[in-house]
Amino acid sequence: MILLAVATNLPDVAITTSAALAQQVDVAVGNILGGIAIQTAVLAVLDAAGVRPRRPLTHLAASLTLGDDRPVRGHHRARRHRLGDYQLAVSDILGGNAFLPVLFLLATLLTREAVLPRAHHTDIYLTALGGLLTIVYLAGLVFRPRRQWLRMGPDSITVLILCAVGIAGLALIPA
Numbered sequence: 001m002i003l004l005a006v007a008t009n010l011p012d013v014a015i016t017t018s019a020a021l022a023q024q025v026d027v028a029v030g031n032i033l034g035g036i037a038i039q040t041a042v043l044a045v046l047d048a049a050g051v052r053p054r055r056p057l058t059h060l061a062a063s064l065t066l067g068d069d070r071p072v073r074g075h076h077r078a079r080r081h082r083l084g085d086y087q088l089a090v091s092d093i094l095g096g097n098a099f100l101p102v103l104f105l106l107a108t109l110l111t112r113e114a115v116l117p118r119a120h121h122t123d124i125y126l127t128a129l130g131g132l133l134t135i136v137y138l139a140g141l142v143f144r145p146r147r148q149w150l151r152m153g154p155d156s157i158t159v160l161i162l163c164a165v166g167i168a169g170l171a172l173i174p175a
Contacts, residue, residue, distance in 0.1 A: 008092060009099050016103045020110035025118045028107040033123040036097045036130030041163050043137055046089055047156035056153020058140030061090040090137070097134055121173050129166040133159050 012035060019027035047057035107115040119127075140155030149157060 009096050009103075012096075012100060012103060013106070016107050017110065020107040020115070023111060025107065025111055025113075025115050026120070028103075028111075029115055029119045029123055032100050032103045032107070033119060033127045033130070036100055037126045037133060037163070037166070038130075039093050039096055040130055040133040040137065041159060043090065043093055044152065044156040044159045044163075047152045048150070054148060056140065056145050056148055056155065057086055057090065058137060058153055058155050059144045059146055060086040062141050062144045090141070094134065094137065097130065122170060125170065125173055126166075129162070132166075133162060136162065 012031060015031045016028045019025070019031065043057060104116055136155050136158050140153060145153045145155060147154065152160075
């Protein structure tokens with residue numbers, strides 16, 4: 001499982017490593033924390049892309065299994081979704097979100113200083129937003145909504161609304 005987590009998040013490992021080695025701690029921290037919200041929002045895009053049969057993404061992925069041994073990134077994620085591998089699409093993103101905080105240890109070891117205290121207010125804000133978006137999808141996996149509006153389940157619609165409000169809220173955070 002650890003090897004799978006590293007493989008599916010290899011781009012994040014590379015960005016964090018190169019940023020930490022260049023003493024660009026802000027880039028490393030921003031990559032780790034900001035990626036969680038963005039990756040979770042991708043699930044709403046996948047849901048809207050046309051799940052077949054016409055059910056919300058989380059309804060189809062509710063039999064989520066741990067231990068899937070097929071690492072997928074980027075365009076492969078969308079291709080798997082089109083092929084009906086809804087469990088993989090959801091588990092890849094939520095599993096990746098669970099792995100990303102491990103990169104703080106890597107960045108700390110490479111820079112020889114604690115990197116989390118260097119997080120900006122916007123990083124913490126985006127982390128909270130990512131956690132909230134993840135909770136919405138976890139609720140969708142538990143309650144398995146059957147109805148769709150605008151080709152999306154209620155969880156994906158909620159995520160899009162929270163993303164819009166969350167992004168607007170970034171403007172209110174002092175620099």
